[in-house]
Amino acid sequence: MLRQVFSNVAANGLAVEAVDLVKDFGDTRAVNGVSLAVPTGSIYGLLGPNGAGKTTTLRILIGIIDPSSGMRRVLGRENPIDAAPEVGYLPEERGLYPSMHARDAIGFMGALRGLPIAEGRKRADELLAQHGLGEWGRKSIRSLSKGMAQTVQLLGSIVHRPKLIVLDEPFSGLDAINQGRLEEMIRTEARNGATVLFSTHVIAHAERLCERIAIIAKGAVAFDGSVAEARDRLRPIVRLRTRASDGPWRSAIPASARREGDEYVFELPEGGPEPLLKALIDGGAGIETLAIERPGLHDAFVAIAGNQTAAEMGAQERPQ
Known part of the structure; x- marks a missing residue:
């Protein structure tokens, strides 16, 4: 039955597919029935707190570990190892040889994916120059900052021009400048036709980068869809400031409206803004300001995954 379902979802246009993935480590279930469909050419995020099962899911998808049950397909292949030459992977645990120069480290990582070492070094020079980092090429890894070394490792993950790029918590420990550089690299690879699949516990990165997301909590998928679809689960928020303190207009405001300073804050009523x-006008409210705000991904995450999971995410986002 599972193979029947898998073959039905294995349509053109998907770079990664998974159906009912389960992974047990002894008595602990790290992944609990995860199903995903990652469109080719998209930037797709796995969003959830540390310990939610994101890393294990990624490792199953690209064949580092096998699932206890379930099926996966990567770039059309049911055995992910067959797709390895076309996959770039940046693990959460970073690892570069400290004595290597940056260009050699990038070339070496390309060689691990079948790229001739001379071609890898040439492409390393091109990649470094493309991102304004040409002077890094002759620097040893030990002389680079953490953010610089992480950027080098990312370039090593894409030097062989993979069709699928898998990044596990790529922003972890980076300052704002290096986070911005990494975000732009991800966008560039997607514009060039690669599919990017990355995990993060920072909602802002997913909101800025992703076309589609999967929210993972306690090893299971709580939501899979576009960022817009996640936001659309909540109604827009109205912020209203009036000159009048009372009058017939008050009946237009839901009883659940709260006061924040001089503003009334409430969900936009079903009828929309015109009624x-x-x-408000007919009732003599004397509107000073009225703003309608679309809920952010954080609000949607709380609604989907719950306050406790969102609190865990918030704690993990703060610098240690």
Whole structure:
């Protein structure tokens, strides 16, 4: 039955597919029935707190470990190892030889994926120059900052021009400048036709980069869809400031409205903004300001995954 389901979802246009992945480590279930469909050419994020099962899921998808049950397909191959030459992988645990020069480290990582070492070094020079980092090529890894070394390792993950790029917590420990550089590299690879699949516990990165996300909590997928679809689970928020303190217009505001300073804050009523505006004007509210805000991904995450999971994410986002 599972193979029947898998063959049905294995349509053109998907770089990564998974159906009911389960992974047990002894008595601990790290992945609990994860199903994913990652469109080719997309930037797709696995979003969830540390310990949610994101890393284990990624490792199953690219064949580092096998699932206890379930099926996966990577770039059309049911055995992910067959797709390895076309996959770039940046693990959460970083590892470069400290004595290597940056260009040699990038070339060496390309050689591990079948790229001739001379071609890898040439492409390393091109990649470093492309991103304004040409002077890094002759520097040893031990002389680079953590952010610089992480950038070198990312370039080593893409030097063989993979069709699929898998990044496990790529922003971890980076300052704002290096985070911005990494985000732009991800966008560049997607524009060049690669599919990017990355995990993160920082909601802002997923909101800025991703076309589609999967929210993972306690080893299971709580949501899989576009960022817009996640936001659309919540109604827009109205922020209203009026000159009048009371009057017939008050009936237009939901009883659940709260006060934040001089503003009333409430969900946009089902009828939309036009009936609300008419009721406020006809009722003599004396509108000073009225703003309608679309809920952010953080609000959607709380609604989908729950306050406790969101609190765990928030704690993990703060610098240690």
